Amino acid sequence: MDASREEAASADVAVQAFASRSLAMQPHHQQARDQTVSPSDKKKLEQSILPSLPRCRAKEAGRWPPGFANPVETGRFRGNRSSPLPASGRSRSLPPLAAVVPSPELRRAEGGSTRSGPRGGKVGNRSVWAVSRAAQRGAEKLRKEKAAAEGNYPPGDAPYDEEAELERALHQSRAEEEGGAYEHGGGSGSRGGNPMSRLFGRSSSVRQTPGVVDYNLGSARGSTQPRIDTGKWTQKVQIIRSLRIAAPKMIKMILVMVMAVTGVVAVPVKVLVVAAVAVMVAVPVAMVVVAGAVVLAGVVADFVSQPLPSAGGRTNRFGFVNPGGHPILKEGGRAVSASPQSIEIWDPFRRRSLRALMLPAAVAVESTKGRRKRQQVTLASASPYIPDDVVRRILLRLPSQSILRCRAVCKAWRQMASNHRFTREHHSLQPSLPLVSFLRGATSSSTNEEVDSVPVDCCIEAFDLHSDEFRPTVRFKDTSCGGRFDVRFYVCNPARHQWTHLPAPLPSLWFAGFHHHEPTGEYRALFYRDDCTDDQWPGTDYYILLILLRGHSSVGFYPRSVVRALHGGGDELRRLCECTKKGHTIVHYESSGSPLVPPWMLHAAFTW
Amino acid sequence: MEVDKGKGEAEETRKVAEADRDTVTLKSSDGKLFEVSKEAAARLSTVLAGMIAGGSIDDNGTDLKQIGSEALENVVDYCNKHANSIPSAALISSSISFNTAPFKEPEEWERKFVDRLSHDALFDLVEAANFLGMERLLDVTCHKISEMMKGKSPDQIREVFNIKNDYTKEELEEIRQELAWAFYDD
Structure with a gap:
């Protein structure tokens, strides 16, 4: 412990020196860092990046798109939990200024040996080494690129601007990545405290950038249901207490009354009481029975007055479809079956049949009074004569150019032909061409x-x-x-x-x-x-x-x-x-x- | 099998009738009766197959109120020709392939069958095929219609389909500019 602390403490000085040197050397770099600090730029960056990373930025894993396995989590980068950066020797990230650089390693890195280096060692040492090397490389890269840009590329040219823009964005991204670490974990050089806690601080503290809070509504402060109070707490207690005292007394009173009724009062009175109770019970029961009978009678009468559809023997009592075979339905006094895409249901209460169209997209229920009416029901009725699914069939057979032209025919066709699903289906139906x-x-x-x-x-x-x-x-x-x-x-x-x-x-x-x-x-x-x-x-x-x-x-x-x-x-x-x-x-x-x-x-x- | 009492079709239909006496009588919206073999009807039309399986076929003519006599005649004609043109073994396999490959090119006789039809008859036939759930006939007719539409201007298409132009002039101009090459680059 003491050794690592000493090492880290001594490295602090080295880091500050290194940082100041690299800053002096890299004004561009400083600029990029400054950009992240300014809130407007940060907001801009978040706007551009955040939509891609919904809700996951609170964790370190959030840096990774859904398709990725986060190497930090999957254990690809072993050890070194204190650093969010991969400790692999080939990390290209720019180092945080907090990088703790032991001087021998610094010299080595300056010497240009970037690929070889001690991989093992203590945790602190490793992280320090990886970070310092990354820092060194980042600085080197920047210098090189700048020199290349200034030396070789004519200034003011469009491609150069493009690169510069991208590089700047790259820096911004890197800086932003580490900006959170500065503010919340990491332990910068100027920060006091225990070096060990500084080393491990990042992993122990929840690393959150300020913007994260908005995206982490679920976990942080979950909305709690406000307590519903009907009265004061003391009132409730009083009521409960009084009940506890009153209940036994009441039970005693009731027992005394019952004993009095059974033992003292004469038998005829008892009979009267029983009769009265019987009448009181019987009246509501009778009312319920009568009402039920009326309802039942109504239903039965409905069925009797409305003859069941004279469909084939497989229709059940309610005129629904027979489960085993094809649907058999009623239309115009005669049974008509439906295609597998649509099912007709006879509704004895409304006394008409309903057709349920089983469309792939949605299930529509509509009356089958005739196709004119059916077409009025359909929303995007394209042609007055041809159903929409047939129009779709026709359009799918057309070459792409004709389809585009058909978009100008009417709005419904345009809607149909512009649909993403339609275009994909059309594409899939085109013959595959052997291409050489x-x-x-x-x-x-x-x-x-x-x-x-x-x-x-x-x-x-x-x-x-x-x-x-x-x-x-x-x-x-x-x-x-x-x-x-x-x-x-x-x-x-x-x-x-x-x-x-x-x-x-x-x-x-x-x-x-x-x-x-x-x-x-x-x-x-x-x-x-x-x-x-x-x-x-x-x-x-x-x-x-x-x-x-x-x-x-x-x-x-x-x-x-x-x-x-x-x-x-x-x-x-x-x-x-x-x-x-x-x-x-x-x-x-x-x-x-x-x-x-x-x-x-x-x-x-x-x-x- | 006889196709419509008034219009005795061809000799080959009789041959089919001898082989398979089991026929279905269909009644068009204007009351004309047509007969078609049960086997062909069940195979080509999902709706008719359902009716046959459900036992809802009326001997005096199953009412098809949605279909006019001319379209129904064409449907029955198509069923008969289909039954005669392909041997039954190939039919089963082809009827399966209809589902998997909906864009199978129409055969020669199907092409001729739809080519002789007028515009109105073709559109009526599409409707009838759609109503009866005749996938193959629907494919053939849709193919024919799409061929008719190729190279036509939007105005011509609107005329054929009897569609009202619900675009404003500005919208139309916008679409034209958007798709300029589709209009002028032939």
């Missing part, structure tokens, strides 16, 4: 030499065997200039033959492909960046671009299968930041571990 990829020049019928030449402007085309034509899917356009790497990606809507620029989350990213996100039914673009040249963080970063159909600010997550694949391979995946830009939410993921190979498509799913 070709890499061809996009501008003209260029040959392979042109493809190889710089600048690159080529597209991946698919050959549609049915219509015997090429269908472009993805287009690459190299707009690199002045040694700057910038490839722009375009996707093609095959129905419209229109190209759309795919906004890359960052420059110098490669487009891996699209994947289908099952829960939302969306297609998402996956980018990757191979960082093999980077000594600091060798590995591959993956970026998911979500092009959202609905709304502007929903956030999606990495598909579970990918996460599982990554975790299965012994690699960790961390969500670094996310930012919303022009309606697209960009989620930045970091994978650590061995550098991942780019995924490839197998059976319409990503495979690593």
Whole structure:
């Protein structure tokens, strides 16, 4: 204990020195931190991030999207409960200023050996070491990036701004992540107290950022039912006491009276009393019996006056459907059966049949007086002649272009054809086309030499065997200039033959492909960046671009299968930041571990 | 089997009638009587199958008040042709596949069957098929209608379907701009 305390205390000084040095070195970093401190920015950040993390931010696990297993919780990161950051040696997070850095480790980290280091040791030592290394790396990375941005990239260019913006958001996210730790746990360097309690303080204290309270209504102060009091407490006690005293007296009195009645009063009086009691009981009973008889008679009369439907022998007394076979119902004095999609029920009380349509979406009960009336009942009656489900059938058979044109026919059709379910069903009913990829020049019928030449402007085309034509899917356009790497990606809507620029989350990213996100039914673009040249963080970063159909600010997550694949391979995946830009939410993921190979498509799913 | 007392259809229907005397008499909204083989009716129409199984078939003509005589004639015609065109073994498998693959292309005779129909007759037939729960006939007719709709302008579609345009001019213009390529890019 004493040893670790000493170590921590001595490290405090080192930390302050380190922190001040790194701050002086990294004004950018300081700026990012300042941003988090200012409440308006914090609010903004919460607005952009919080919707994705409903209610779970109170815990540390809240940093992880639902699809993730939190490594801290699952025990992936062993030990070191005092730090919310993974203690793995490859943590890329920026350190809190509270990082406790033993001087030998600091020297080692400065020396550039970032990957190797003592992994074991005491708890305090480990956390200290991991945090310090992360701090060092963060500082290094920042410096490098800044230098790269200032040196290589022409200032004021759009891609540079993009990167800067993302980086800033990244810092913000990191800082925000640790900001909570500062305020509530962690023990900053300036804070006094027991170093041990400082070390373990974060795990013992409930770590909550101020914004969390709103999202944790359920657990914090549950709404308690206000007590309902009818009177003063003393009054109640008095009443109970008086009852306790009074009750035996009353029982005694009643016993005396009964004895008097039985023993003293003469027999005829007794008979009279019994008779009176009998009459008093008999009158209400008789009334009840009469009333019941009247009601029963009414019901029976109803049945007698209304002949039961003359349907086939299987209808039961109430004209309901026979359970075993097909429904047999009555309409127009003659039994009519219904299709499996609809059931008719004869209602003897209202003296008419009801038709219950078993629609997939909803169950509608309506009268079957005729189709004109039925159509009036239906809400979105599209055509006066054809039922809506038939119109739907017809529209489903149309090619997409015609469907879009049909949206202009009338409002009901537009509603029908714009429905998400309809479009998905239409998509699923389209014949699956065997697609073969070709890499061809996009501008003209260029040959392979042109493809190889710089600048690159080529597209991946698919050959549609049915219509015997090429269908472009993805287009690459190299707009690199002045040694700057910038490839722009375009996707093609095959129905419209229109190209759309795919906004890359960052420059110098490669487009891996699209994947289908099952829960939302969306297609998402996956980018990757191979960082093999980077000594600091060798590995591959993956970026998911979500092009959202609905709304502007929903956030999606990495598909579970990918996460599982990554975790299965012994690699960790961390969500670094996310930012919303022009309606697209960009989620930045970091994978650590061995550098991942780019995924490839197998059976319409990503495979690593 | 005889198809409508007035209109003795083809010889092949008689052959079917000899093989299977069990027929169902259907009565249209205007009182005309049609006969169709019980087996074909039960297989092709879920509603008729339910009626047959429930024993609610009237020997004097089961009332189908929703269906006019012309549409019912086409329905019965279709049932007979269907019974004659495909051997029964293939029918069972195909009737199963109707459920799994609703977009099976219509066969040649089905194509011809719907091609000869006028607009009104086709739409009446769709209604009748929908009412009787005849999945396959519904598919064939819907396919025909969707083919008719291909390449038509919204105005033409409105005319065919007798739909009132409930858009305002501004809304229509907005949709047109939104989907400009769908209107002018043929």
